[in-house]
């Protein structure tokens with residue numbers, strides 16, 4: 001198993017106000033797969049993703065990624081882990097406004113151990129022509145593609161996408177999803193996608209549904225659709 | 233208003249800012265307070281002490297003693313109080329003592345400890361010496377062949393600044409003191425001793441008439457008004473210097489810090505523009521919003537002001553005492569005037585309050601849509617810099633931050649500048665005083681000793697070079713020496729500032745100190761008068777000789793003697809390049825070439841604590857200012873920082889990416905800080921001429937420049953280290969939740 005989440009618990013607040021963002025979650029995923037996580041707002045999806053990305057720590061239970069236990073690692077080791085293995089894409093692109101498209105990608109490329117070529121990635125995402133533009137000067141879909149380029153340039157083992165199409169229209173969404181598929185195919189990147197959009201689940205090898213911090217169901221898709229086929 | 237619930241949370245979140253803004257406000261205000269308190273306290277004490285113990289208006293000596301029976305008549309005729317003071321100078325092996333028979337009318341002493349001398353073998357001594365040498369009541373002193381026991385210590389209004397000889401530049405409490413014995417014992421030991429006449433003029437007194445009669449009847453040999461007596465004038469002059477410094481401090485440092493805090497406040501508020509936009513879109517009134525934000529602004533003002541007042545109350549005494557280092561151990565009350573304390577709280581608070589109001593008002597004038605999008609104040613022009621160039625992302629980012637945020641860059645610059653300036657000023661002070669010790673020797677000449685004789689002699693001395701030195705005064709009664717030298721004199725510096733040897737046979741020259749005090753220059757006519765006869769003379773000044781320590785008019789021995797109505801080969805002082813064999817009866821004073829150096833060193837020791845205090849304050853200002861500003865930068869960049877953390881960049885790398893652009897500001901900050909400190913020192917030295925009658929050359933040695941740079945950089949690094957954990961602690965997830973740009 002590439003990802004292994006065991007008895008994961010995370011609680012916010014105490015007493016009356018206590019919220020179980022993760023309530024004894026068990027979940028695993030093979031390498032190279034696409035996994036889509038669905039669930040109502042507040043069900044704990046982002047929490048799970050943040051845990052996998054080493055942004056936050058569990059109250060109990062543990063998480064293994066690629067055979068390595070990431071729960072309990074020091075801050076420094078977690079930073080190293082993120083730097084080496086994890087790519088993040090968020091609903092809000094979180095690009096650095098003072099840097100151009102190219103530079104935003106470069107920030108990560110400079111620190112990566114085996115970076116992919118920036119040119120190649122920009123070309124693949126069809127944003128090469130915006131290279132010298134600043135985030136402000138791009139549409140949401142274009143910005144999201146820059147964010148994906150930034151996440152992918154280090155050639156991560158695991159790409160975590162939180163609502164990556166949440167702020168995009170159908171056309172842009174499809175384009176972004178097509179690229180996600182392509183990454184999965186070409187680089188064998190394991191990809192986790194959080195979404196509210198049921199249609200996107202058709203792209204996945206595995207569909208996980210979460211409710212109130214618990215895994216409601218795990219379904220293996222018999223047949224995957226392509227980004228072109230799904231009805232967004 | 234629900235908005236009020238934000239106060240506590242927001243304050244806690246921005247605690248570093250509030251703390252550093254308060255500390256900055258406090259430290260700079262405190263400097264003003266302390267100097268002001270010290271100056272005012274000393275002045276008040278001086279006034280009270282002078283009037284309580286009836287300080288002299290003038291002291292004079294005559295060749296013929298004024299008969300006791302004339303005194304009452306003189307007092308009545310001229311409207312004055314006159315008293316003959318009997319004293320004797322005694323030189324023992326380890327100390328010199330000036331013994332007095334107690335006065336009854338003028339220059340009375342105040343007992344500081346112990347009691348009056350009752351029996352013949354008791355004395356009281358000046359308190360400064362007792363303190364410096366840890367003299368205890370009951371200690372024994374052998375004076376003039378008899379053993380005396382110390383019964384107490386005292387202060388005298390005309391010796392609050394314990395200068396041994398009036399030509400000295402600094403006090404001597406290590407080897408010189410004053411003493412009183414019983415009148416009977418004084419008479420036994422010294423007879424009537426030497427006599428110094430003391431006079432206090434009433435409002436209606438006829439000073440000129442009195443001086444003329446004294447000269448006609450008893451032949452005035454010397455007349456020194458209190459205005460020319462450093463021992464007396466120094467009290468107010470130094471205190472005035474403190475007050476003056478306090479005003480100088482007030483118009484520089486607190487104003488700068490207030491400006492700095494205002495800028496920071498403005499930025500904090502701007503960072504809230506989305507909220508302000510949202511609230512105003514929701515229908516919050518402009519006034520309410522302005523009031524809401526002003527409350528934040530008031531915090532550093534009130535905290536800083538109150539802290540200052542508390543600190544000032546606590547520190548007034550110890551700090552004031554630092555200001556007393558030069559004086560005899562007088563005990564002024566150092567109190568913080570209520571109005572100053574109130575003003576210290578109200579003024580910065582009001583300024584911060586207004587600054588915040590204006591900032592919010594300005595924001596609210598902007599387009600609400602822009603506010604909601606958080607677009608106000610984002611300067612996009614600078615982003616283009618280097619966008620097509622190959623360079624590391626880090627340096628591109630750094631450069632854009634620097635150019636794109638002129639306000640922020642200015643604030644950082646200001647912090648570095650202020651810190652460097654204060655530290656450099658402290659160094660410059662030390663260096664300048666040191667320079668006096670080192671340069672004085674050259675400016676005097678190559679003599680090792682100058683013997684001031686008791687009497688006029690004629691001809692030439694067996695050893696050394698003859699000098700005629702006579703006191704004169706200008707029309708404002710300011711004293712200087714008229715000196716006459718032989719034209720072949722080699723031991724006295726006779727090189728003019730133009731680099732030419734002074735032709736003293738033919739003309740008159742003045743020292744640079746004289747030039748500075750009297751504002752007369754080469755080619756001017758100089759009118760002055762005989763202090764005994766008040767007869768006036770005018771000479772043309774042919775040049776200026778570099779000497780910032782003595783106020784003199786110099787010419788040939790013959791010219792000086794002619795002017796004074798003496799025989800042309802008269803002399804009363806001898807310069808020598810080695811110790812000569814004069815008996816102590818023959819000379820009134822020996823000046824050695826190390827005298828100035830020693831005096832400067834003493835002054836240094838006394839000022840040391842004050843200087844260290846200044847230096848520490850400089851560093852605190854620097855650290856606090858930089859801390860506040862870098863904290864602001866980090867806060868403003870919290871989104872970027874969080875994202876970079878998520879991307880797996882190490883904290884160190886993020887820190888350097890965000891902050892490193894500011895390193896460059898160290899250069900102009902330090903350079904300009906040092907330059908300004910030097911300029912201030914130069915101004916200070918100019919003022920110093922009036923107070924201390926000594927020209928201190930404003931100096932800053934390369935070593936000090938280096939130290940200043942190091943200390944400033946160190947403060948900068950310390951503030952960075954203090955903030956190192958801020959990046960570490962920034963929440964990554966928080967930042968990812970909201971939209972921006």
Ligand SMILES: Nc1ncnc2c1ncn2[C@@H]1O[C@H](COP(=O)(O)OP(=O)(O)OP(=O)(O)O)[C@@H](O)[C@H]1O
Nearest residue numbers: 012013019020021040041042043044045046047048
């Ligand atoms: N920092 C926090 N403090 C307190 N409670 C939190 C915090 N972060 C999340 N929660 C709570 O944990 C629960 C899960 O949050 P999470 O962000 O994982 O939901 P989500 O499934 O991603 O929702 P959405 O689809 O709206 O993004 C929610 O009930 C939320 O209120």
Ligand SMILES: [Mg+2]
Nearest residue numbers: 045046047162
């Ligand atoms: Mg979420």
